């Protein structure tokens with residue numbers, strides 16, 4: 230399964246089988262996590278055989294069952310921490326999908342108190358990603374239309390369309406899809422979040438998807454952070 234197939238196959242899964250993650254699969258995940266921590270200056274941690282964080286009322290409220298593994302996404306508090314957490318977290322999510330695992334990003338419906346992770350000075354836990362062998366593969370989310378999610382003069386370049394198709398497959402909190410991608414000139418893409426909870430996290434995830442579809446050789450990200458609803 231290549232990364233584009235992984236994006237199409239990935240859906241949030243909340244019910245898991247008891248099957249543990251084999252050692253060689255853990256090892257591959259750990260290598261990717263180490264690379265993401267280096268490149269993204271994050272402190273992402275793989276927690277296996279640790280059912281505590283998903284055994285309380287919040288997890289039941291969120292319809293989770295059988296979650297014994299998760300990835301804790303943490304890093305030093307900074308303005309762009311959420312966006313980096315989204316970008317690199319999704320890179321790990323898509324590798325997990327390629328390795329035959331299922332996932333679900335979880336910001337709210339788990340127990341922060343019972344979660345097992347470590348923090349260094351100045352760090353915070355952003356959120357976790359549930360991980361394991363799903364009882365089902367989940368279902369595709371409903372999506373806003375491409376026209377609602379981007380601005381691009383006619384004719385839309387093929388690479389931009391491929392990027393948008395992947396961006397539309399990105400998971401966002403409560404499937405809010407509060408993002409806007411604008412093609413400025415020939416090859417500059419401005420990614421903006423409409424303000425709201427987890428919008429910056431979502432934007433990081435969306436930027437990772439867009440880059441995989443569009444090809445990083447075809448465009449550059451614009452260097453500006455104006456919220457889409459403030460222009």
Ligand SMILES: Cc1cc2nc3c(=O)[nH]c(=O)nc-3n(C[C@H](O)[C@H](O)[C@H](O)COP(=O)(O)O)c2cc1C
Nearest residue numbers: 240241334335336337338370400401402403404427
């Ligand atoms: C930043 C973020 C936070 C999320 N938090 C939760 C959560 O607390 N509980 C939950 O059940 N799902 C959570 N989700 C999963 C979303 O509901 C899900 O990604 C969205 O509905 C799209 O569905 P899909 O992932 O199947 O494409 C979260 C997703 C993201 C990206």
